[in-house]
Amino acid sequence: MADSFALQKIKSLDPEKDHWEIARLSAFYEFPWDNNRALELALFRTFAVPSISCILDRTKEFEKRARKRYDDTDLILSEILENGIESERAKAALAKMNFIHSHFKISHDDYLYVLSTFVLEPERWINKYGYRKLTDNELKASFKIWQELGALMGIKNIPATKAELERFNIEYEHKNYIPATSNHTVALATENLFLSCFLPKSLYGLGRPFLHAVMDEPLLTAVGFSKPGWLIQKAVDTCMALRRVVIGWLPKRTKPVLRTKITRKETYPKGYEVKDLGSHKYR
Numbered sequence: 001m002a003d004s005f006a007l008q009k010i011k012s013l014d015p016e017k018d019h020w021e022i023a024r025l026s027a028f029y030e031f032p033w034d035n036n037r038a039l040e041l042a043l044f045r046t047f048a049v050p051s052i053s054c055i056l057d058r059t060k061e062f063e064k065r066a067r068k069r070y071d072d073t074d075l076i077l078s079e080i081l082e083n084g085i086e087s088e089r090a091k092a093a094l095a096k097m098n099f100i101h102s103h104f105k106i107s108h109d110d111y112l113y114v115l116s117t118f119v120l121e122p123e124r125w126i127n128k129y130g131y132r133k134l135t136d137n138e139l140k141a142s143f144k145i146w147q148e149l150g151a152l153m154g155i156k157n158i159p160a161t162k163a164e165l166e167r168f169n170i171e172y173e174h175k176n177y178i179p180a181t182s183n184h185t186v187a188l189a190t191e192n193l194f195l196s197c198f199l200p201k202s203l204y205g206l207g208r209p210f211l212h213a214v215m216d217e218p219l220l221t222a223v224g225f226s227k228p229g230w231l232i233q234k235a236v237d238t239c240m241a242l243r244r245v246v247i248g249w250l251p252k253r254t255k256p257v258l259r260t261k262i263t264r265k266e267t268y269p270k271g272y273e274v275k276d277l278g279s280h281k282y283r
Contacts, residue, residue: 004252006030019086019129019148020253022141027081028132028256036074036259037201039123040194041074041214047187048222049113050174050180055104057182061279062189070193071267072277077261085212086149092274095116100155100278108156108174116152116169119143129240131247142276158186177222184224191225210236 003011006029013022027035044050056062061069079093119142127133134142143162150158159165162209191211195204209228211222213236220227228236263269 004030005254006252010135010137011211015137015144017143019141020081022137023145024084025257026138026141028258029253031122031130034126034130034251034259035122037129037214038157039077039118039124040089041125042114042121043119044187045121045173045192045219046114048177048219049110049184050178051074051107052110052114052188053180053182056186059279062186065279066189066193068267070190071264074259075272076274076277080149081145082258082260085145085152089274093277094149094259096274096277098153111153111155112150112158112168113154113172113176115146115155115167116172118206119146120166120169129244131244174217177218179224183222187223188226204262213237214240221274253275 005191006025010025010030011024015022035065047056076093076097080090084275085091085094122142123134123139139162143165147158159168160283191208192201192204194211199207208225209232214227215225217227264272
């Protein structure tokens with residue numbers, strides 16, 4: 001089967017110079033669904049760390065306004081990726097993100113860990129569930145854009161290679177994945193938000209094991225969730241494998257799937273500006 005036009009373009013570009021364009025082609029044409037699920041899982045992994053989850057729990061944003069908290073995070077990151085870091089909207093989104101973070105005492109290692117999940121989780125997810133594995137150009141471009149974004153967030157001593165960043169990620173999780181009440185509270189509120197997209201509240205209990213099937217055991221333990229039974233695990237793995245085959249045979253996209261263009265009826269029914277994003281407390 002011939003490469004899609006997006007994949008052809010990705011292969012022709014230089015990840016050192018064209019990393020933002022490669023990242024956009026990969027995320028918005030090749031893997032829009034997978035990339036979004038992977039970034040959701042990346043954020044979810046940070047809930048397994050008490051020093052991070054206690055800050056999130058203290059704001060009560062997840063318990064009281066989970067949908068808005070999700071949409072704001074999604075839109076801030078999407079504004080940056082869709083428009084490129086040199087654009088005015090991306091600069092405004094980055095400034096908003098840095099301003100929100102400035103209200104909290106966050107350690108360097110916690111910042112770097114969150115950044116590492118944005119680099120590593122899309123690769124892990126797509127190579128496992130995507131219709132193809134990521135190319136070398138995509139891997140290099142992803143690392144470079146998050147490396148640049150991390151520097152603009154004020155994160156110091158970002159590893160020079162992805163291999164170094166991955167070693168940090170693994171060691172950090174081994175040391176800092178510790179069960180805590182705040183982990184469970186924030187993770188449960190977020191999981192309920194995901195389940196609300198396709199199930200009534202009375203059926204959340206039936207849906208939880210299927211979400212847990214894409215999470216590893218150290219993550220589940222740290223957030224106080226149960227590992228699913230083998231039958232559910234097998235069902236999810238089989239469905240994702242079938243999806244991979246079907247997506248591989250379907251016609252490839254010729255138009256981008258942009259997160260900023262999605263109608264957010266609950267949070268922004270009339271649209272939004274970057275200044276609208278975030279809690280009123282941190283504007």
